[in-house]
Amino acid sequence: MSALQARITARRSKFTAKSSSSFWHAAWYRYKQNKLALVSGVIAILILLVAIFAPLIAPYSYATQDLSQSLAGPSLKHLLGTDQLGRDLLSRAIYGARTSMAIAIGATLLGALIGIPIGIAAGWFGGITDFITLRAFEVFTMVPQILMALLLIALFGGGVLKLILFLGVTAWVGFGRLARAQYLALRDRDFVIAAKAMGVPTRRIVTVHVLPSAMGPMIVFFVQQIPATIFTAAGFSFLGLGVQDPLADWGKMINDGEQYLSVSLMVALLPILCIAVATLTFSFAGDGLRDALDPTSR
């Protein structure tokens, strides 16, 4: 995905190079025109709010058990029913948003923080730095992810933080490739050459002059990475890795619940619905953002 992004954005950065408040204004205007993106953006923000304020919204704690209510159907006491340990499903779905979003956003953020500086260095300096960075990209791409995850988790243990660390360390390659392609294309632009000629220090060129131009595509990539990371994290939970009981997480809830499908439909279906809504809204919002920040795409 990153390569396309990189190519397209590299070609288009001349537009965004004229970064100004009017550019962001225009982008917001374009985003507003896209109804699907607008609605998705609103839902995505709602999901984030639910995640942040989970303890205030959820009727119960994610851990409160009532073994006598095991796998009970929907009732006034438990609006969506309970799971095998008699825990309130609605509350677990709400707290699940918290864990799943924390992992998805945390890991993507970490990937960006690692990947972008490395990518910038490679693209800007070229030569041996670039060569080594490219080989690092290759090593990280060639590692079978699940096998590696299993070994690392066996070595360091599971938990939300470690899952974020692992996913972040895997996600950096995408950001790295994107940043590299951007800076590779931008470093020969007139305004950069001009800045160099005027004796502006390199660090200042890289951050103040070039970064704003490269910012748009990176934001888009960031938002688009979130649903992908929700997916991957759910897969890890499906394998029993990462999130520890009794913490609620959508992927883990799918894994636990889906075996109960013929016994209690809601246990299986609720987390599946949550994941579907979250991935879709973040995907649409990401697409809308891309279109808005990149006037030549449709």
Added chain:
Amino acid sequence: MSENASEQVGRLPNLSRRGFMIAGGGAAAALALAGCNSKNATSSGAGTKNALGVTLPSGSASAQDQYYVQAFDSTGASYKALDFYETVYSRAPLADEFNIPLVRLNSDYSIVPGAATHWEQSSDKLSWTFHIKPGIMWSDGKELTAADYIETLRYSADPKHAWDFSWFWSGVIKNYTEAVAGKVPTSQIGVTQGSDKYTLVINTEGPIAYIPSACLYTTPLSAAALNKHGSGTYNINPSTCVTCGPYTLSKFDPTATVVLSPNKKYSGPYAPPIDGLVGKIYAGGDMLPRFQTGEIDTLSVTPLDLKIAAKNSRTKDLHLYKNPNDFEIWYCFFDVTKSPWNNVKVRQALAHCIDRDTLIKSLLAPLATPAYGYLTPGYPFAVEDQLKPYTNYDPNKAKSLLAEAGYPNGKGFPSVTLSWWANAVSNTESVVQALTQNWNKILGINVKLQELDKTTFYDRMNKKPTQLDMGFVSYGMDYFDASNMLSVYKSGGRHNWNNKDYDALLAKGAAESDTSKRQDIYTQAQVLLTQQAPALFIFHLLYGYYYAPYMKGNALAKNKDGYDGIQWPGFYATSNSLQQLYVASNVGSWPRQKQTGVV
């Protein structure tokens, strides 16, 4: 060993796909139609003979239906050989059928004759003598004699062979430990021929009362074949397989199937009606639909399987057979050298704060019974009532014990971690959550959970000193004697609770041959163990089995304890269940998938 049993139905953590069962339901319905069409072809074979010359009992199906198909989950398994003395933990499906052990077990867990007709302990109590029935022939034409057992046991002690179960005879057979360590040649171990070639003498390291029980694990390789091939793997090749049991190998594919067909040269005393065995190997997936669609004749079920099966028309009225299999105890252990677990009052507080009845009713029933001690009732020398006062569910007592230990209402109690690995048979994931929730709620402490993969879990638990402060784990017996299971807690054993009194009781019990005196000794040991609470005993697992309605025979009948289905050690040469199972003539009432070329 027990863990092997659980693994046949245990799955990769959280990869169990129970939801597929209904899927099987659909397919089963389609197959049921096919079954109806062929219904008038009722097969009756009562009075006729099978390929082993056994006259089939009344009510049995025809001779070509007398095979038995079992399922094996290869997830987490390694299939290397078909003989106990080649490898214990990497045995492939349908292992240990090519021999006759010295003794066998009946469904009441009593030792009955196998290849040995009788046995006795010497007057100095330092050796046992077994008398082998003459005239049992190997398929290569040689006779089964003491030499086969001697060569097999020597092979097991050979450092070059590196047998994975050598701890079993270490400290039991004379010089065995030294031979494994390479300090003496294997010919020096205390297993010798007696007065003639049918007499086997086992010299022990001390007076050991339970040798006949332990001798269940004397499933010999052929001395001639062992010497010729240099290892026991000759038995995984149909052309080199040498057997004196009722079966011989006809197909070995460790990724798909193992097929045993009748050994037409069988000359032993225990010929079975079932003369063909099929082991189907699956790489995970849900077993229930495979049973419902007639791919397999029997199924070991999990608590969840039962919930799902109850909603299916084919399985909802099927009888659920239950037995303790290898008498597993599931318990929480502590690292008693570390705070807070070095305080016996803290351990006792947690012991009184386990609501076993509710937990079992919601999560495991009917496949578990509450555990108050290490031994399952029904296991030799097990007691229960004497232990209850030390570990019954009593939240108030639990709270006051914790207060006495210096943590009133959990104040000041450090955050602790309970490690566990996922096992579908015991519903571990739910059980550990229910346990910790109760402790945290009632005692006001903070017990956190940490799931580990199985290999990591056992590696960290078994490290000396152990790297787990607290864990949820099981143990199953290896042979029928209290000394086996109770020795897990002796000093220097599996866990780090070292107690001189307990060690002394175990040593006394192992040497005592008077049964009522042994009972007294082992009762004291069990009370001490439960009272000191180096572990919290949660439940004894029961194994649940479905057998297709045409599987019949005394092997499935209730035993003295009221448990039914094929008892431990299973459908093997080491059990007399082999002779007591047959396929009945109602085989057309179920969509059994025909196996050809087996019998």
Added chain:
Amino acid sequence: MIAYLAQRFLTLLVVMLVLTMIIFGLMHAVPGGPFDQTQQPLPGPAMANIMHKYGLDEPIWRQYLNWLWALLHGDLGIPFEQPTMSVTGLIAKAWPITLIVGGITIAISYIGGLAMGLIAALKHNTWLDWLLTSAVSTAGVALPNYVVGFLLISVFSVKLGWLPAGGWGQPQDLILPVIAFSLYPMALMARFTRASTLEVTYADYVRMGRARGLSERRITLRYILRTALIPLITIMGPNIPNILTGSIFIEATFALPGLGSYFTTASLHRDYPLILALVLIVAVLWGTCYILSDIAYTLVDPRVRLEGLSR
């Protein structure tokens, strides 16, 4: 070109060497070994015997060299999981199943996705575009493939009883796993085809072609499709190694005896020879993929076509 490929090949070899070293170190650092016992740990001398038998008592660098040496002789060792077979034999048995499922998945999803993306782009802003982009392509992106597989089983095997719930051996066993596996790459392909086709459709040279009076069909096939394909090579190429090594999720859901599940069991078992073999397979596939996409890139380089057009 040849020199470039040779250099690329050599760097990839070095990359793989580094990769196997990392994995080798990591898998030996992980707690537990392949011959650990669960009930009663083996007495020291007995364990030492086993470790010696499998060469695990040697220093780790020597074990790595031993492995490398055997590899150069085409020997991948004996898997601890299936000691009666060789690693090569095990892979030869399991991988074809994964390759069949993966191959069909790639064919269906790439061709289907390409067609859907093209149609959506050519009918831009019509109801057909909306249906294809939103409904079909998002269905694949919205749910993890094991959930899709699970839902497929519930409907087609459970409710309707049309197709088997899992297993391997008969042709109909392929249908549900391939659908579940295809959805995501198909959706991805459709999305990117649509995006890159739209980009080209409004490009100057296509407008020029139209102005010159070239037929719409010719424009679509010669200029739009060909140019739109280029970014797709870079995007969809890298998915091929992933699909061809199988998905543990798909294989577990449908009980396929393929390669995918070994990625988990090998690491859970500490099956060192198998872990390394799997890492090698993935690495070699990626390497091949990198080199092929480099070649493919030059073959369909846009500037070549652009020159042709302007001439």
